[in-house]
Amino acid sequence: MKKELQALDIDIEDAETARSVWEEWRTNVGILMLKLSNDIQYVLNAKGSTPAEVMGIDCKPTLESFADEINRSSVEKLEELISLQQQSSELAAKIEGKRTRL
Incomplete structure (x- = not known):
C-alpha cells in the first residue's frame, strides 16, 4: 500500500510538472503570436501570485525612454516658445x- 501511494505521489508530481511546462509553452506561443514589442520584457515567474508577477512584466526601460522623449520635446517646445x-x-x-x- 505504501509503495502504491509513493508511486501515486510521483505520478502526481510528474503530471504537475508536465502541466507547468505545457502552460509555459502556451504562454510563450501566445506572446509570440501577439508580436509584442521588444521594449517590454516578459520572464515567467511560477511563484507569482498575480498575472503581472507571473508574466514578469518589466516596463521600466520603456517608461524611462518615454519620459526622456517627453523631457526632450518639452525643452524643444520651450525654446521654440x-x-x-x-x-x-x-x-x-x-x-x-x-x-x-x-
Whole structure:
C-alpha cells in the first residue's frame, strides 16, 4: 500500500510538472503570436501570485525612454516658445514704430 501511494505521489508530481511546462509553452506561443514589442520584457515567474508577477512584466526601460522623449520635446517646445515670443515682441515694436510715424 505504501509503495502504491509513493508511486501515486510521483505520478502526481510528474503530471504537475508536465502541466507547468505545457502552460509555459502556451504562454510563450501566445506572446509570440501577439508580436509584442521588444521594449517590454516578459520572464515567467511560477511563484507569482498575480498575472503581472507571473508574466514578469518589466516596463521600466520603456517608461524611462518615454519620459526622456517627453523631457526632450518639452525643452524643444520651450525654446521654440521663447523664440516666437521674441519675434512677436520685435514685430509688435515694429508695428508700434510705424504707428507713431503715421
